[in-house]
Amino acid sequence: MRKFLFATLVCVGLVACSKPSTFIDPQPQKGACVENFDAAISSGNYVYGYVGEHLRFRHFYNEEYAYWGGFAQSKCFDTDLANGTFENQYSVYNEAAASGDGFLLYYYDAYNEPCDIEFRRSGEYAFASVKLNLSTYTLASITNEDINAFARAFIDGDYLKVVFTPIDDEKQEVVAQRVECYVVDYRDGKRFVADSWNEFDLSAIKGDHFGIRVVVETTDVGEWGANTPLYICLDDLKYSIDE
Numbered sequence: 001m002r003k004f005l006f007a008t009l010v011c012v013g014l015v016a017c018s019k020p021s022t023f024i025d026p027q028p029q030k031g032a033c034v035e036n037f038d039a040a041i042s043s044g045n046y047v048y049g050y051v052g053e054h055l056r057f058r059h060f061y062n063e064e065y066a067y068w069g070g071f072a073q074s075k076c077f078d079t080d081l082a083n084g085t086f087e088n089q090y091s092v093y094n095e096a097a098a099s100g101d102g103f104l105l106y107y108y109d110a111y112n113e114p115c116d117i118e119f120r121r122s123g124e125y126a127f128a129s130v131k132l133n134l135s136t137y138t139l140a141s142i143t144n145e146d147i148n149a150f151a152r153a154f155i156d157g158d159y160l161k162v163v164f165t166p167i168d169d170e171k172q173e174v175v176a177q178r179v180e181c182y183v184v185d186y187r188d189g190k191r192f193v194a195d196s197w198n199e200f201d202l203s204a205i206k207g208d209h210f211g212i213r214v215v216v217e218t219t220d221v222g223e224w225g226a227n228t229p230l231y232i233c234l235d236d237l238k239y240s241i242d243e
Contacts (some may be wrong), residue, residue: 001174002133016057032128035237037073046090050104057104070115074105084140084147089231091136096133098197098235105135108230110201116167118154118211123243127202130238132162132183134194135231142184142220142228151220153225158219160184162232166203166209173213177204183232197235197239
C-alpha cells in the first residue's frame with residue numbers, strides 16, 4: 001500500500017543503540033523531564049504531530065492522497081497480529097502505553113523531507129532514554145509474510161533499527177552522537193523483538209542542538225526501497241535541559 005501511494009505521489013509530484021544503545025534498568029533520574037505523550041486527543045484515537053513544553057515532533061500530511069509521515073499521537077492498541085495491516089497502522093503491539101493513556105507513533109518516509117524532533121527552547125539538553133515498541137502492522141509484517149504482500153518474514157541476519165542523530169542549527173547531523181537502537185535483531189543467532197515497551201539508552205545525545213533526526217532502517221529492501229513498514233512507537237522520553 002505504501003509503495004502504491006508513493007508511486008502515485010511521484011507521478012503527480014537500555015538495548016544497545018553506533019553508539020549502539022543498550023537495554024537499561026529503568027532508574028528514576030532526579031530533575032529529569034519525561035515526555036509521555038499524554039495530552040488529550042479531542043476526537044478519534046490519533047492526531048498528527050505533537051508539541052510538548054520543550055520538544056516539537058514534526059509531521060506532514062497530503063490531503064489529496066491522505067498520505068502522511070513523521071509523528072502522530074495515538075491511543076490505538078492491538079495485540080492481534082491478524083489485524084496487522086495498513087488499515088491498522090496507528091496501533092502499537094501492546095495493551096497499553098508505557099505510562100498514561102497515549103504514545104507517539106513515528107512513520108519514517110525516506111522520500112520526503114525529514115520530520116525532526118525540534119527543541120523549542122535553547123539550552124543544553126541531555127537525553128537519558130526512550131521506550132520503544134513495535135507497531136502491530138510492523139510486527140505482523142516481519143513475522144507473517146502472508147499478511148503483507150510487499151514485506152517478507154525476517155530470517156537470520158535481518159534487523160530493524162531506529163537511529164537517533166542530533167542536528168545542528170543548519171540541520172546537519174552530529175554523527176559523533178548518533179545512537180542506533182535495534183528493535184528487531186536477528187543477527188549472530190539473536191532473536192530479539194521489541195514486542196513490549198523496552199527502554200533504550202540515549203545518553204550519548206547531549207548539548208545545545210537544534211533537534212534530533214529519527215531514521216528507521218530495515219534489511220528487507222527492494223527496488224522501491226524498504227519493504228518492511230517503517231513504523232515505531234515511542235513513550236517515556238527522558239531528558240533534562242539546562243536553560
